[in-house]
Amino acid sequence: MYSSINIGGLALGLAVGVLLFVWVQGELSYDRFHEKGENIYGTSVTFVSGNDGR
Numbered sequence: 001m002y003s004s005i006n007i008g009g010l011a012l013g014l015a016v017g018v019l020l021f022v023w024v025q026g027e028l029s030y031d032r033f034h035e036k037g038e039n040i041y042g043t044s045v046t047f048v049s050g051n052d053g054r
Helices: 002-028
Strands: none
Touching: none
8 A cells, every 4th residue: 555655656746857857847847949949028918807905
């Protein structure tokens, strides 16, 4: 029983680690193929409607 819990935890930890690594690689390589990629910026907008107390 203890071995199966340890092996399951190890497998889950490795799976999460690999997924995190793939996500970080994707985020760091975003728009790297552009010649002037360092000049690309992202924007975001938040719309609030109604009376939310702010």
